Amino acid sequence: MNIRVNGEKFLQDTVQGDRLTLSGAGAWIAINAHTLEVAIQAISRRYPAVKHVVIDMARVERLDTFGAWLLERLTRVFSARGCATDVTGLSSDYGALMSELRTVKLDDGSRRTGSQSLFYAFASIGENIASVGGSLLAIVNMLGALTMAYARVLTRPRSFRFTSLVHQLDNVAWRAVPIILLITFLIGCIIAQQGLFHFRKFGADVYVVDMVGILVLRELGVLIVCIMVAGRSGSAYTAELGSMKMREEIDALQTMGFDPVEVLILPRILALLIGVPILTFLGSMAALYGGGLVCWLYGGIDPEIFLSRLKESIALNTFEVGMIKAPFMALVIGVVASVEGLAVKGSAESLGRQTTASVVESIFLVIVMDGIFAIFFASIGM
Amino acid sequence: MARISPTAAATSNGQDPLAGQIPFKGNGAGTPEVIIEARDIVVGFGDRLVLNHTNLNVYRGEILGFVGGSGAGKSVLMRTIIGLIPKRQGTVKVFGVDMDATSDAGRRAVERRWGILFQQGALFSSLTVKENLQFPVREYLNLSQKLLDELAIAKLEMVGLDASACDKYPSELSGGMTKRVALARALSLDPEIVFLDEPTSGLDPIGAGEFDTLIATLQRTLGLTVFMVTHDLDSLHTVCDRIAVLADGKVISAGTMETMLASEHPWMRAYFHGKRSRAVEHAVPQPTES
Numbered sequence: 001m002n003i004r005v006n007g008e009k010f011l012q013d014t015v016q017g018d019r020l021t022l023s024g025a026g027a028w029i030a031i032n033a034h035t036l037e038v039a040i041q042a043i044s045r046r047y048p049a050v051k052h053v054v055i056d057m058a059r060v061e062r063l064d065t066f067g068a069w070l071l072e073r074l075t076r077v078f079s080a081r082g083c084a085t086d087v088t089g090l091s092s093d094y095g096a097l098m099s100e101l102r103t104v105k106l107d108d109g110s111r112r113t114g115s116q117s118l119f120y121a122f123a124s125i126g127e128n129i130a131s132v133g134g135s136l137l138a139i140v141n142m143l144g145a146l147t148m149a150y151a152r153v154l155t156r157p158r159s160f161r162f163t164s165l166v167h168q169l170d171n172v173a174w175r176a177v178p179i180i181l182l183i184t185f186l187i188g189c190i191i192a193q194q195g196l197f198h199f200r201k202f203g204a205d206v207y208v209v210d211m212v213g214i215l216v217l218r219e220l221g222v223l224i225v226c227i228m229v230a231g232r233s234g235s236a237y238t239a240e241l242g243s244m245k246m247r248e249e250i251d252a253l254q255t256m257g258f259d260p261v262e263v264l265i266l267p268r269i270l271a272l273l274i275g276v277p278i279l280t281f282l283g284s285m286a287a288l289y290g291g292g293l294v295c296w297l298y299g300g301i302d303p304e305i306f307l308s309r310l311k312e313s314i315a316l317n318t319f320e321v322g323m324i325k326a327p328f329m330a331l332v333i334g335v336v337a338s339v340e341g342l343a344v345k346g347s348a349e350s351l352g353r354q355t356t357a358s359v360v361e362s363i364f365l366v367i368v369m370d371g372i373f374a375i376f377f378a379s380i381g382m
Numbered sequence: 383m384a385r386i387s388p389t390a391a392a393t394s395n396g397q398d399p400l401a402g403q404i405p406f407k408g409n410g411a412g413t414p415e416v417i418i419e420a421r422d423i424v425v426g427f428g429d430r431l432v433l434n435h436t437n438l439n440v441y442r443g444e445i446l447g448f449v450g451g452s453g454a455g456k457s458v459l460m461r462t463i464i465g466l467i468p469k470r471q472g473t474v475k476v477f478g479v480d481m482d483a484t485s486d487a488g489r490r491a492v493e494r495r496w497g498i499l500f501q502q503g504a505l506f507s508s509l510t511v512k513e514n515l516q517f518p519v520r521e522y523l524n525l526s527q528k529l530l531d532e533l534a535i536a537k538l539e540m541v542g543l544d545a546s547a548c549d550k551y552p553s554e555l556s557g558g559m560t561k562r563v564a565l566a567r568a569l570s571l572d573p574e575i576v577f578l579d580e581p582t583s584g585l586d587p588i589g590a591g592e593f594d595t596l597i598a599t600l601q602r603t604l605g606l607t608v609f610m611v612t613h614d615l616d617s618l619h620t621v622c623d624r625i626a627v628l629a630d631g632k633v634i635s636a637g638t639m640e641t642m643l644a645s646e647h648p649w650m651r652a653y654f655h656g657k658r659s660r661a662v663e664h665a666v667p668q669p670t671e672s
Contacts, residue, residue: 030522096603349507
């Protein structure tokens with residue numbers, strides 16, 4: 001009953017027949033609002049049958065919006081039961097505030113959220129499944145728009161934004177070189193070390209060279225680079241385009257008669273198409289170097305033996321398989337990043353959501369594409 | 383002209399840092415209480431000094447209009463007072479608390495007693511209007527959800543919106559609505575001071591006029607002190623009790639509209655007597671020479 005004792009500091013009740021007199025006291029302000037609310041609820045529940053209520057506010061020292069609203073709520077509760085309610089003794093300073101609050105119309109209950117949460121949970125599963133189709137459609141749409149923009153640029157080469165392309169190449173390829181080299185080098189080292197460790201058990205040390213060569217050149221070089229690029233540049237594209245969308249820059253471009261796809265997206269995607277194969281080549285070389293280094297230092301395979309064995313185990317088409325895949329992967333990353341960037345809505349949260357979606361989707365699609373390519377190359381015997 | 387003479391005397395002995403600034407007369411008797419006191423503020427970016435030993439007083443219960451050319455540093459002074467921009471020199475006292483000397487808890491106690499309307503609204507884009515209004519309240523007070531909802535609607539009605547705006551996201555609001563919601567959020571903790579950074583910019587003249595009236599009404603009902611950075615001569619004329627002018631990094635003058643119109647300073651003459659100020663000038667009774 002501690003609360004009631006506290007509450008009585010602010011609101012005391014005396015009842016005579018069907019007439020209730022409430023006398024307020026103290027500071028009816030924000031920090032006391034919780035205690036006051038509890039006191040008001042208790043009092044309105046305790047006297048369900050009174051006919052006349054007088055609220056004497058003469059001893060209330062201060063009143064702010066919080067206190068004033070609670071007073072207003074108290075009068076509304078009693079008025080709604082058909083009581084005659086009078087507020088007396090309120091300082092005239094607060095008259096304006098009270099008359100302001102008297103006109104407040106609360107929610108009529110037409111807006112209800114969360115009451116059918118189970119229904120919404122199922123609905124959102126359905127919407128998500130349907131949206132997969134939608135986003136595939138958006139990707140196809142973007143591919144079409146890109147082809148159109150590319151065709152326009154081919155007919156009017158002067159309109160191509162070469163500066164933008166160089167700038168994007170700098171961001172996407174040149175600045176990515178150190179981190180790509182480091183990561184692929186380490187991956188090469190790890191594969192060689194694991195191979196040596198296990199192959200040594202049955203004396204097949206030298207086949208590690210075959211494994212490193214084929215794995216790196218066919219699959220891992222391009223995959224690691226694409227995953228890195230999706231995380232590094234794909235997310236940047238989505239965030240850039242998304243914040244341009246939020247600040248209406250894309251609308252501005254459109255109204256000036258520019259095609260945003262041609263101005264913003266084409267240079268970005270061309271930069272990826274040029275940059276990713278270069279990075280794949282560099283990354284594959286770094287991985288082979290790392291593999292060779294581990295074979296020499298850890299496995300005791302001399303560099304000359306490593307090189308001659310590598311020459312025997314891989315053909316040019318092993319290298320080609322990896323390199324052919326690179327531009328296709330680049331296109332997937334670029335298109336997904338652009339589609340997600342343009343899907344950003346007004347809020348900061350949506351920017352974050354689309355950037356996440358962009359990275360997850362492009363890595364997923366890169367791996368799926370890699371699988372499709374594997375089947376394709378196997379069937380044509382490459 | 384008798385009331386200007388004490389300040390004139392202060393100017394002549396060269397000691398008073400607020401030379402040329404006439405205090406707000408207030409509605410009560412006696413000297414009005416200084417609620418914000420900025421002394422000797424120096425703020426610069428790189429080599430450029432934006433505020434060069436600036437002084438300003440804001441008195442309790444007034445609406446102070448703060449004007450100056452674009453890039454003169456009006457917003458900079460406001461942001462310095464609220465602690466968003468570091469200063470190289472000077473002191474800021476709010477409610478008599480020295481903002482540099484006080485502890486973190488002391489700072490927070492002061493921050494709880496002011497509200498700020500940023501120029502672009504600065505509503506949290508991932509929260510609905512209702513959640514935006516409840517965010518500061520929830521942080522400081524432990525209230526029931528029902529009371530929070532009712533108060534949010536009450537605040538929205540006070541700024542001229544209604545319950546239908548509650549569940550909208552900031553990106554779905556028009557410019558005028560954004561300003562109103564931002565004002566409601568600035569008022570959500572019942573502050574004693576509100577800082578308004580260009581409240582009427584980007585509103586049409588009718589909307590701006592309504593907003594001015596709204597500020598005046600709220601100032602009356604809630605007993606606020608309002609610090610308003612503005613360019614709008616109509617706002618200055620209709621709602622401001624006092625006007626302070628910032629030029630060359632200093633507050634060159636502070637006083638009523640009549641004082642502004644009577645000033646001989648070239649920038650103030652250009653500002654208050656320019657083409658766009660005609661309507662205002664005609665509306666104000668000219669001080670008669672007697």
